[in-house]
Amino acid sequence: MRVLMVEDAVDLAEGVVARLGRSGIVCDLATCIEEARDFHAVQSYDAVILDINLPDGSGLSFLRDIRAGGDRTPVLMLTALVSVDDRVGALDIGADDYLGKPFDQRELEARLRAIVRRQGEHRGDQITLGPLVFFPANQTATLDGARLDLTRREAALLDVMMRHQGQVLTKQRLYDSLYGFDDADVGVNAIELYVARLRKKLAGSGVSIATQRGIGYRICQDD
Structure with a gap:
């Protein structure tokens, strides 16, 4: 599985990348929307972990763009914003799941695998x-x-x-x-x-x- 993580908190992101790597998940890290677009333009992903608050804008704009282009790659929103309106807004735009900060990395990994399973043909636990x-x-x-x-x-x-x-x-x-x-x-x-x-x-x-x-x-x- 190959994942794109879009997150500007480098310490947090590097910890997630390292843990996913130990679980056999390849994770490319983009620290802003521009980098995310560059990665997305040349590489297909099984899932995207996407922060909302990024240095060059809202991650929601990146989500809107890929959905408008017909890309149905599963997206897990990752953000400190936890209001109901924020969650509903992200899901309405096309996010597949939502995880607020701070979070347990085991839960992030479990949610990530779950949205990939739902997207694929094989949806069970095995x-x-x-x-x-x-x-x-x-x-x-x-x-x-x-x-x-x-x-x-x-x-x-x-x-x-x-x-x-x-x-x-x-x-x-x-x-x-x-x-x-x-x-x-x-x-x-x-x-x-x-x-x-x-x-x-x-x-x-x-x-x-x-x-x-x-x-x-x-x-x-x-x-």
Whole structure:
């Protein structure tokens, strides 16, 4: 999962980015609306964490712009403003959820995963493909009832593939889900390494990762 956080309180934002990173969520940080627009122009996101009070205006203007452009990316508003009118106004414009400051980072992460689940095809607490079961909330998986030993990157890769099971995902799409702009020194071919590791762990289970030559990969049940 890749998230854009728009927040000018750098200490707060860096703490959130670090915690999300430990949970396998890639998070790009923009400290103003202008930066957010630049990020959004070149990168697709699974969700946006958006503050209202920003140095160059209201985050609501950014929300209005992306909704007007037809972008339905889930948005979690994050702000010190907690009046009912503020909450209702943000939701009416197109926000998916609202969290007031100060907040517990565990709640932020839970709300973030919830709005992404509601947006996607798989809305339950687990995603199943034959004997393979993935649990997005804690980034774990079981195979035939036994827990899979997954690294953070492997879990993140399995997450995006399970959410789009049966679909061919390009190497670039998978890379974008695992790495942010700060990881520019990591090449897109790193995806091949993680795919190989996952394949080894799924070997003989009836679930495999197929290669569509020249296009990408898809996770599926064997025929």
